[in-house]
Amino acid sequence: MSLLLDNQFKELPPDKAIDTKLFLETVSHIPSFFDCLGSNVFSVIKSDINGNIVKIKAVYLKDPAKYVTLQDIVEAEREAHPAEWPKVGATLALMWLKRGLRFIQILLQSLADGERDEENPNLIRVNVTKAYEQALKKYHGWLVQKIFIVALHAAPYKSNFLKALSKGEEVKEEDCLANVRQFLVTYTVTVDAVYDMYSNLNAELDYTV
Ligand code: EIS
Structure with missing residues (x-):
């Protein structure tokens, strides 16, 4: 089982440039x-995110010396495909990947902040819904919003989710949440930096799927 929290994001340099190789790793x-x-519904999400990563990696591997930072890739694609950009290549893949990353960030932050449904404290639906509404919903038409509802109902109990984050070990909720807070520090800075880059380069699109 892979574990989110074992793989901390690196601190960014002062100019907030994101090293492509480290990011992809x-x-x-x-x-x-x-x-x-x-639940099987998560395999759809898994393959979407995995597809984004594979696409960015394929571009990077064509010329690692040229694509040292994520911004190098996005700018090179803007030059190479002026008509289609930003709906093209790794620029498009990273546009979507960052939304999934933002979803994860908001979900984890909400759990770390102790936001809960007092009637059902072992459900994470309020946290998942908050993340969805802030990170993804506006990019989804009715069909994909329906897939979200299915995923929402298949979401694990909080105790099982925190156990999965803790390599399957039974840990106290507070200990796991302390790790989540630690993880979120560099993670949030990185996700914010990707968003800032898209906004600065005017590379963000708001079409729905
Ligand atoms: C993009 O997908 C492709 O990614 C992109 C390119 O093909 C582009 C073309 O327009 O489309 O259609 C996809 C969209 N991706 C657009 C939808 C996939 C299914 C999404 C279902 C929504 C479910 C919401 C999540 C509910 C989760 C509950 C979790 C409970 C624990 C730790 C949990 C983390 C969950 C993280 C969820 C992230 C979802 C990311 C969805 C992204 C999306 O909306 S390209 O491909 O350029 O690489 O070729």
Whole structure:
């Protein structure tokens, strides 16, 4: 079982440039985490995220010296495909990947902040719904929003989710949440930096799927 929290994101340099190789190494641990969530609906999400990572990696490997930072890739694609950009190549893949990363960030932050449904404290539906509404919903038409509802109902209990985050070991909720808070520090800075880059380069699109 892969574990999110063992794979901390690196601290960014002052200019917030994101090293492509390190970024790809770190995010490559995310897809296998879905295997321990226990429902087939997560395999759709897993393959979508995995597809994004594979696409960015394929571009990077064509010329690692040229694509040292994620911004190098996005700018090179803007030059190479002026008509289609930003709906093209790794630029599009990273646009979507960052939304999934933001979803995970908001979900984990909400759990770490202790937001809960007082009637059902072992459900994470309020946390998952918050993450969905802030990170993804506006990019989804009715069909994909329906897939979300299915995923929401298949979401694990909080205790099982925290156990999965803790390599399947029974840990106290507070200990696991302390690890989550630690993980979120560099993770949030990195996700914010990707968002800032898209906004600065005017590379964000808001079409729905
Ligand atoms: C993009 O997908 C492709 O990613 C991109 C390119 O093909 C582009 C073309 O327009 O489309 O259609 C996909 C979209 N991706 C667009 C939808 C997939 C199914 C999403 C179902 C929504 C479920 C919401 C999540 C509910 C989860 C409950 C979790 C309970 C624990 C630790 C949990 C983490 C969950 C993380 C969820 C992230 C979801 C990311 C979905 C992204 C999305 O909306 S390209 O491909 O350019 O690489 O070729």
